[in-house]
Amino acid sequence: MVNLIWLLMLVTGIIVSALNGHIENVTVSAMKAAELGVEVAIELIGVMSLWLGLMRLAEEAGFVKGIARLFGPAIRHLFPSLKPDSPALGAIIMNLSANILGLGNAATPFGLKAMQELQKENPTPDVASPAMITFLALNTSCITLIPATIIGVRLKANSANPTEIIGTTIVATGCAMSVAIIVDYLIRHRRKK
Amino acid sequence: MRIIAEISRWAIPLLLLLIPVLAYLRNVPVYESFVAGAEEGFKTGVRILPFLIGMLVSIGVFVDSGALDIVSHWLQPLFGFLGFDSNFAAIIPLAIMRPLSGSGALGVATQLINQYGPDSFIGRLASTLQGSTDTTFFVLTVYFGSVGIKKYRYALKLGLLADLIGLIVSVWIVSKTFY
Structure with missing residues (x-):
């Protein structure tokens, strides 16, 4: 089901962009989203390290x-x-x-x-x-x-x-x-x- | 209400104070343990990165294409069929966006609130819906991805069912409470 939804969103997005005559949007969106993924992950590494550090203290205590x-x-x-x-x-x-x-x-x-x-x-x-x-x-x-x-x-x-x-x-x-x-x-x- | 807001404000500082102090009193080597735990944060972050990127690319291409408007347009008759007022149709883009992307949904909700006014029916409904469910699809892929689960079984259906119930109850309770 996840595979299907993932594919469906991607294909729908590309087709609609093509029909709207803005196919270049696809390129920009895809690149932007990939960058955003890294940003989110890096931010998450910060807060996650903080909380997992505290969590370890709480565990050991x-x-x-x-x-x-x-x-x-x-x-x-x-x-x-x-x-x-x-x-x-x-x-x-x-x-x-x-x-x-x-x-x-x-x-x-x-x-x-x-x-x-x-x-x-x-x-x-x-x-x-x-x-x-x-x-x-x-x-x-x-x-x-x-x-x-x-x-x-x-x-x-x-x-x-x-x-x-x-x-x-x-x-x-x-x-x-x-x-x-x-x-x-x-x-x-x-x-x- | 004020009490809850105060608890939210104090929760993190208090945890930051109490956990290390109490752990120290229990002879835990606080700094070393903290660092050892923090190391896991990096590993987890790296592990979920591909899932984040995969999801965000697909969602980004879909949302930026304007496909949401078209899908909403198609769903409008279904909304009427379910017995909802056609005025409610303005909420459809948010209802679709909510399980997919947190920032995307917030964007749609903000736009609806500004367009229709925060105290309009759509404004209140958008606010309620935004606060009442989480980004099911996104959470599932990232959480399952982080531990290498490939088969979700009935998890997605269950999450989306909860979202649907949230939508229906939101419409009902907002109509009931304010009108």
Whole structure:
């Protein structure tokens, strides 16, 4: 499915550019995007090194396990395949907390760390494990309490009440997340039988 | 609301303070451990680079071509078919962009908010939608790519389902709350 979507976007973009008579756009966009990829990765290396460094400290001091044990019961039943004190649980909790607080650039390193830990418990290294899929479903539909960026945009556009969309945002995410969790649960149970 | 904003403001400084201090008290060689952990950041960054570039090129060519407008135009009747007001159609480009690209979606949302006004229906809907889902497609490729997963199984469908639910609920809750 990913291969198909990837190809479809590329081909559609090229055809539409050709039809619009701006085929040179394709060249510029492709080059620009490739450069952007490097920029994003390099920026990410900076914040990621910072957070993974801190994470290592937290791990060696036993905090990550502590967090996993403290908050684990709440999310453990979503990850039945993981060991109760799995280091992945700690990273997952940190990632979700960072997402909820809207700390996007801290969330990614924790998330990638969680994936690495989940991969260690994955019996089939090139196939996504159920725990990974559950984690990504949570991660991509996760609630952000304060959508700071969009509030900033609304403020600049002279909104009478820039923060009025917080409530609607939480309801929308809450529903999306609930459905994701329920459907994921149902899929896992059906496959087990 | 203010409390949550304060927590967000303090979270990172407090983590930067508490983790090293408490680790030191627990006899962790703080600086050396930090450096050892940080080393992984570089490796992870390099590992996800090809996935980032692959995704960004495909998304970039698609978005810059103006194909989004055409796809949105095609989807308009479907929107009507689902029982939504045709005024809602202005949101389609954002709904398509949201799972693909964070910066792209923010661009579309900003444009909608400025064009229709932040306190218009489309403005509020765009704000809600922007805040309520993540860049599913992008996150999946980068996260799975970073650990070498090739078969995603039902992960993409599940993520996109959540996005669709987010869109439907956004339309519903914004209409319900403000009108």
